[in-house]
Amino acid sequence: MTQYSDDPGRPTETREADERATQEARRVVERILARSGTALMEDASHSEADGDQLDLEERSALRRVAGLSTELDDVTEVEYRRLRLERVVLVGLYASDAESAEISLRELAALAETAGSQVLDGLLQRRRLPDPGTYLGTGKAQELAGIVADTGADTVVVDGELAPSQRRALEDVVKVKVVDRTALILDIFAQHAKSREGKAQVELAQLEYLLPRLRGWGESMSRQAGGQVGGAGAGMGSRGPGETKIELDRRRIRNRMAKLRRELKAMTPAREAKRAQRLSSPIPQVAIAGYTNAGKSSLLNRLTGAGVLVENALFATLDPTVRRAETPDGRTYTIADTVGFVRSLPHQLVEAFRSTLEEVDDAHLLLHVVDAAHPDPESQIAAVREVLADIDLGSVPEVLVLNKADLASPEALARLSGVAEHTVAVSAFTGEGVEELRELIAELLPRPAVELDVVVPYTRGDLVSQAHATGEVLAVDHLEHGTRLRARVDAALAAAIQTVARVSGVAGAAAEADASAADGDVRGAD
Template sequence: MADFLTDQKKTSRALLVGVQTFDMASGEGAELLGELKELVENLGIVVARTVLVTMRAGEQPKFLIGTGKTAELIALAKEDECDLIVFDKELSPAQQRNWEEESGLAVIDRQEVILEIFADRAQTREAVLQVALARMEYSLPRLTRAWTHLSRQRGKGAMGGEGETQLEQDRRLVRDRIAHLKRELEQVLLQREVQRRRRMRKPVPGAAIVGYTNAGKSSLLNKLTGAQVLAADKLFATLDPTTRQLALPDGRTLLMTDTVGFIRRLPHRLVEAFKATLEEVVVSDFIIHVLDVANPNVEHHFATTMEVLGELGAAEKPMIIAFNKVDAADPQTLAVLRARHPEALFISVHTGEGLDRLLARCAELAIDDQMSAELLLPHDRYDLVAKLHQLGTVAEQDTRDDGVFIRGRFPLKQRALFEPFLAPAPTAPKRKPARPAAARAR
């Protein structure tokens, strides 16, 4: 598939097929179909027509839908001179083969589209390996398809020598490639783990920016930190995590990480493949959940992101909910969301509205991982005095005969650094024991 799409992007015409089942909310199929249209157009493919199929019965094993509707869709695709049919619902390998044999066209599903977008956008070595692994695992049971990108690569490089066209040889080659990618990925992840441990040893708190794709996460990071992360009006504009330093209002430093955007029906294998990227969410001190308040599906986006955070075990982390793009939202929608989410902040990265409140809230959550302490440091440890000013917030400092007294809040991560110098609690003067009543009478 990948080579087919790569070769045909500029000329391909696609028929998109959405599915509304009985267990879906009213209108959800149309919303997902609109999302699929944007995904396909991001690949440079022309969308000739979109069709929403209402499935009143269960899924059909051969074509997913009935044979009559199948024939109708194939006729529409050929009428529109399409060379590609894209389903919003996942197709089994057998269903894809049946569709391609019946239509003579390339037939793919939402998973394959997202995999291709990820392959286009991956930049770092880790992301490239993650995408390659996900694509190989997806393609393994689909090697007999007419348009599979693996069949087009036979006889090239590591994929095999001249004449290796049998299915079992292909499967062996793909399994070997998967094993090789996993070994490479293990090394990359080990390096990433070392880097993360080094960062975790630093006292600087961290926040992960999460949210539905295209909600404005990268724009927020750019606005607050002066970063130059790509912020484009398209799905999955950035895939690799980007971490930048932010100066909080009280002078402390916060590490902010922009993560890959979430999306409904994100292929599970991609959630697994990008676990290292999403790991930044798990290890962060708190989460900034950004939502596009101007999007009519904002509540669905909120639920999708919370669902993925739950899968990662991060849904219970301290969280700032920030509804972005208030400058583009209608007042009635804002009123409803304010009532439903009274704890949320309403901001505009474009105009700067509400960003001061967001920074103040970040400062509050960054303090939660600190402890109050009174310290007494020797006069020869002014290096530690300077470091404490850098690490935390010093409320009082007094030079005394027996050392330097400091009172403030300092990171719990650095407790081992300052614990030996905790000032002893002042002892109350000993009270003389009360004299017996008889003795007082004398």
């Protein structure tokens, strides 16, 4: 049986297999480092549909300055200061599939770069399960410490979620800050959140993550002094309030979390009022969801000309954007861009952004955007659907939008076309397939329930305008008594139009017009 430990008594065949695995892992890391930079803003390309991108300057101002090392001289202080992620070494594990490990580690590199870091090196280990002590095992942890020292890195980023004990033990070995995938994603969210509610949600998620991971560092963190005057303790008159520094920090964090929950609860009525207003509107709603960096904002710009921020970075969009759009037959609908998903999305963020993600549940149609040019789009589709299922949002009709079709291979597009009932290949950058997508949206959106054929007096042109905006107008004729309107509208608007027609006395004008037209046809025939 293949062994994954550092046992020196392994058989020769096992050692040779492990050596081959090590060489393959090194080649994977070299490929990732050679292609690093995919998450940097200056590599992003924009189409004419993206507009002026005025937010780019603001986002650039939030970038961390490259080349700065952490201001901390002592790693024991890292839990109590905000640390810059600058020069990092990546760490990943895999059991058997090196290709999946490469895709995951490449995504981790993009996450690190999005957070403002420079990826210096990486370490990929083949082992069945993480070591319960140091995640990597003693030998690999020492090797990692050597890589950190050689490269001058100030942070290690692990492609997984570390237990508090694993992170502490690994920090003790490598002597620099250790960050796991969850902390990295939380850091990116903290940088990109703009709305008051979004910032509060992210801070709450960060504190929930941090609370069980606080650590004390011996006497320097203690606020208790015990013992006798002649003993090892500081003696009488020096006893503290009875709490250690870590206990004080935990209490402060819990108090802050309670305050954030109260603030978020106070924001709920306003959000629910807006939600109720949207639900009462007859205008259909479309939501865009998908994996991060799949091109959701670019697609929104292409469909609506919204001009929202487009950046070749993960989680560029956190706060939802809602815009109006029109179907080819003239019906109006709203379309909302939502936060992107990622593999192993931290549960703290899923809970924090539940209220935001629930907006998808109100939609009449979901555009699930997929990066068709990605090496493993199927896993991204599965990750998105898993999150939607976790928050019970899997019942909305779905259109699988295969974005970046201009970069994807025909084989990948053919393979993905059978994943969902409704699939369309588009390129938000070039505009390819967008008209086909518009036609599909028009076909799948619910149509108004009531069909009318009435004459609306000219004094109530607002009702005709409303029918154009929220309904489906089939025909319009301008008669002597008013505007003859044939349209499909919602029940409330239909009742209003019929009431106005009856009160104005032109309710039968449409029938009279039909009879007059028929009589004219008969005389013409004679």
